[in-house]
Amino acid sequence: MSQTSSTGVQPRTQTPRLGWLSRPRSFTDSRRFFLFFMAAPAVLYVLIVGVWPLAQGFWYSFFRYNLIRPARTKFIGLDNYIAIFEDRGARQAILNTFQFTLTSVSLQLFFGFCLAMLLWRDSRFNRIALAFLLIPATITPLVVGLIYKALLGADYGLIGYYLANAGIGPRTGLLTDSGTALWVLILIDCWEWTPLMALILLAGLKSLPADVLEAGRADGATAWQRFTLIVLPLMLPSIFLALVLRTMDAFRVFDSVFVTTGGGPNDATNTLMVLAVKEGLQFFNIGYASAIGNITILFIACMAAVLLLVVRRADVRINGK
Amino acid sequence: MAQVSGRQVFAERTAVLLITIVMLLPVVWLITTAYKPSNQIFSIPPRLDFQPTLDQFRNIFGYFDVVSLLRSSVAISAGTTVLSLLLGVPCGYALARSRSRYATGFAYFFLAIRMVPAIASLIPFYLMMRDIGLLGSWWAVVIINTMLNCAFVTWMMFSYFRALPRDMEEAALTDGCTQLGAFFKVAVPAARSGIIACVLFCVMFSWNDFLYPMFLTTLDSKPLSVALLTAYGTKDITWGSLGALAHFSTIPIVLMALFLNRYFVQGATNGVQ
Numbered sequence: 001m002s003q004t005s006s007t008g009v010q011p012r013t014q015t016p017r018l019g020w021l022s023r024p025r026s027f028t029d030s031r032r033f034f035l036f037f038m039a040a041p042a043v044l045y046v047l048i049v050g051v052w053p054l055a056q057g058f059w060y061s062f063f064r065y066n067l068i069r070p071a072r073t074k075f076i077g078l079d080n081y082i083a084i085f086e087d088r089g090a091r092q093a094i095l096n097t098f099q100f101t102l103t104s105v106s107l108q109l110f111f112g113f114c115l116a117m118l119l120w121r122d123s124r125f126n127r128i129a130l131a132f133l134l135i136p137a138t139i140t141p142l143v144v145g146l147i148y149k150a151l152l153g154a155d156y157g158l159i160g161y162y163l164a165n166a167g168i169g170p171r172t173g174l175l176t177d178s179g180t181a182l183w184v185l186i187l188i189d190c191w192e193w194t195p196l197m198a199l200i201l202l203a204g205l206k207s208l209p210a211d212v213l214e215a216g217r218a219d220g221a222t223a224w225q226r227f228t229l230i231v232l233p234l235m236l237p238s239i240f241l242a243l244v245l246r247t248m249d250a251f252r253v254f255d256s257v258f259v260t261t262g263g264g265p266n267d268a269t270n271t272l273m274v275l276a277v278k279e280g281l282q283f284f285n286i287g288y289a290s291a292i293g294n295i296t297i298l299f300i301a302c303m304a305a306v307l308l309l310v311v312r313r314a315d316v317r318i319n320g321k
Numbered sequence: 322m323a324q325v326s327g328r329q330v331f332a333e334r335t336a337v338l339l340i341t342i343v344m345l346l347p348v349v350w351l352i353t354t355a356y357k358p359s360n361q362i363f364s365i366p367p368r369l370d371f372q373p374t375l376d377q378f379r380n381i382f383g384y385f386d387v388v389s390l391l392r393s394s395v396a397i398s399a400g401t402t403v404l405s406l407l408l409g410v411p412c413g414y415a416l417a418r419s420r421s422r423y424a425t426g427f428a429y430f431f432l433a434i435r436m437v438p439a440i441a442s443l444i445p446f447y448l449m450m451r452d453i454g455l456l457g458s459w460w461a462v463v464i465i466n467t468m469l470n471c472a473f474v475t476w477m478m479f480s481y482f483r484a485l486p487r488d489m490e491e492a493a494l495t496d497g498c499t500q501l502g503a504f505f506k507v508a509v510p511a512a513r514s515g516i517i518a519c520v521l522f523c524v525m526f527s528w529n530d531f532l533y534p535m536f537l538t539t540l541d542s543k544p545l546s547v548a549l550l551t552a553y554g555t556k557d558i559t560w561g562s563l564g565a566l567a568h569f570s571t572i573p574i575v576l577m578a579l580f581l582n583r584y585f586v587q588g589a590t591n592g593v594q
Contacts, residue, residue: 028420034500035415042412042471043427049468050434053445060445118337121330129337131582133344138578138585140529142546143567146553147351150560158350191344196589203590252438254532259550276440281536286444293441300436 061291067284080291090292093263093270096182097299100271101250104189108246109239111190112197119198120205130202133195141192145259148188149175178268181261185269188256193249197242204238205231240311244304251300272296351571354564377565384562385548391569393459394528394544400463401527402520405470410516412471413478414508418487428479434472439532442468447536457539465533470523477522477588481515482508518588521581525574545570 061080065073084090115133119126136144151157154164154173163169170177174184208231216226254273257263263270263278272292280289356373381387412431416424446465450456455464489511493503509516531546538547549566578585 031494031500032419032421035419038411038415038504039419039427042408042431042475045408046431046434046468046472049446049464050437050442050472053442053449054437056445056448057441115340118333118340121333125334126337127582129341130586131579132341134578134582134585135348135575136344138525138574139348139571140531140546140549140567140574142529142531142549143351143571146549146563146567147347150354150563151347151350156560191347195344199586199589203586248436254439259553273438273440276438276444277532280440280444281447286448289440289444293438293444296438297441300438304436 057290057293060287061294063287065285065287067286076287080288081295083288084291084295089267089270090275092267093272093275094295094299096267096269097251097253097271097273097296100182100186100189100253101247101303104186104193105243105246105250107186107190108194108197109243111194112201112242113239115194115198116201116205119202122206130195130199134199136192137196139192141255142259144188144192145256148184148256149260152184175260176265178265181265181269185253185257185260188260189250189253192256193246197246200242200245201235201238204235204241208234236311236315240307244307247303247307248300251296251303272299351564351567354560355568357561359559359561377559377561381562381565384552385566387566387569389541390543390545390548393534393538393542394546394570396459397462397466397534397544398524398527400459401466401470402523404463404467405474405523406516406519408467409471409474409519410478410509410512411504412475414482414504414512416475416479417482418490428476431472431475431479435469435476439469443533443536450537456537457542459538459542461537462527462534462544465537466527466530470526473522473526474519477519478512478515481512485511514584514587517581518584521577521584522588524577528570528574 062075062077063073064076064079084094119130152160152163152174154160154171154176157173160173164171164173169180174180212230212234213226216230221229252273253271254277257269257271257274258277261269263274273296276289276292276296279285279292353371355377356375357371358374358376413428416428443465447456450461450464455461485508490503490507493507494500498506529546531544531550534544534547535550538544543551545566549563549570552566553563
């Protein structure tokens with residue numbers, strides 16, 4: 001920062017103006033002043049509406065605080081956090097959330113990459129196809145849940161009925177069986193978000209330097225060698241970006257789970273978000289729900305850090321820097 | 322990618338076409354459900370052929386106050402979008418043009434805010450709105466949606482403005498243009514497509530969201546998304562009616578995303594980097 005040049009000592013100032021700005025100001029000084037006031041409203045807004053509630057949530061998580069019994073509010077230290085890990089249902093929700101996130105993001109990365117490779121050639125056909133492929137990502141997630149709930153129902157569902165009759169899967173339907181429900185939710189998530197993953201990866205593919213790819217071809221590398229030795233290493237930043245985005249979104253999954261199974265049967269599809277919403281806004285167990293929310297934030301931050309570290313490592317190993 | 326055979330291109334296109342069709346089948350099914358008569362929705366075995374009818378659309382006007390639902394959805398989306406852009410675009414610009422070493426840090430702060438799970442701030446926010454008496458109004462939803470969306474817009478416009486050269490604005494400033502003038506007459510027009518992408522995403526996020534309105538609105542102020550959820554589970558309402566109602570909640574956004582696809586792609590790729 002060049003603070004010293006803006007003290008008004010130097011002759012490089014504009015013509016003095018009247019009014020409260022009459023003190024001669026350097027160009028950068030008024031610019032900085034202006035930019036500060038352009039940024040301030042949004043920063044203030046997010047601090048008041050975003051960060052303040054988060055801080056309150058952090059505070060509430062150390063209390064036994066139930067809206068239905070406000071008189072019994074009491075500071076209980078870390079008891080809410082301990083309760084999460086002692087409760088079987090909550091432990092199940094943590095495991096479910098991790099299973100959901102890891103499986104669905106890996107599947108999406110794999111299929112998304114395949115799709116991006118298919119769409120790599122820049123043509124009108126591919127652009128139009130991509131536009132249509134992105135429709136699942138733009139549909140209300142709530143409606144997505146309803147669609148699959150209707151399709152997979154064992155009694156009248158177009159898919160569910162025939163599956164149940166052919167003896168494939170549980171008789172009550174895939175979404176109402178504790179063994180299959182989570183897997184169905186994973187597949188729904190893949191249906192919804194694989195195209196978006198492909199889109200992010202495609203943007204990475206299109207920005208690869210053409211001469212490097214051409215050089216690989218000219219040197220007689222096979223298609224597989226070109227893929228593993230040239231495309232994949234160069235794509236690491238895009239892959240990382242797509243992974244971070246989708247991991248964080250998948251970890252916060254709420255809409256499709258809440259609509260299709262509501263966390264059931266027997267907590268088999270309960271995720272951290274669904275658990276927190278139920279505890280906080282249906283049972284008004286504010287302290288406990290806040291603790292779950294904070295744990296979720298902690299997990300997300302840890303995963304982002306791990307992903308960052310893994311990519312740094314891989315980058316060093318492949319690109320040697 | 323040079324020298325590829327026509328056969329390979331053909332194979333690729335067939336694959337893409339097949340994938341697209343399979344991916345879109347559930348959506349097509351949802352749309353067609355709305356034109357089926359109720360007795361054919363619950364037929365055993367389920368069938369694909371049916372006599373098209375508009376009964377379901379007539380039904381939903383009986384079950385729901387569709388106009389009021391639409392009004393709520395539009396009010397929430399419009400309010401959120403306008404406020405988010407008013408807050409986010411100047412902030413993104415300022416952070417991109419600032420020479421302060423804290424600017425990038427602030428930009429990442431906005432990105433991090435977007436990644437926080439909704440529930441963590443929703444519960445304290447719910448209590449806050451209850452205390453100031455906004456619970457149950459559109460404002461409660463608009464206020465919290467604006468927080469998330471203006472964080473998105475700030476980050477997106479930050480990366481967009483940073484990629485634009487500053488020469489033009491600096492030239493305008495030396496020519497005697499005011500700071501605000503340089504922003505509105507030079508920077509904003511240059512970033513037009515980024516701003517359109519922001520509008521698209523803000524409308525999409527706030528139109529599709531149902532967690533916030535579910536807990537923050539009442540019967541009179543609930544938007545379409547909440548109505549869809551509560552309608553499901555009441556016994557008079559069939560999948561057909563839900564399909565018809567889903568027309569209103571999905572088709573505007575899908576059409577918008579299709580027609581503004583260029584901006585959608587920009588928002589989904591440029592906005593996050």
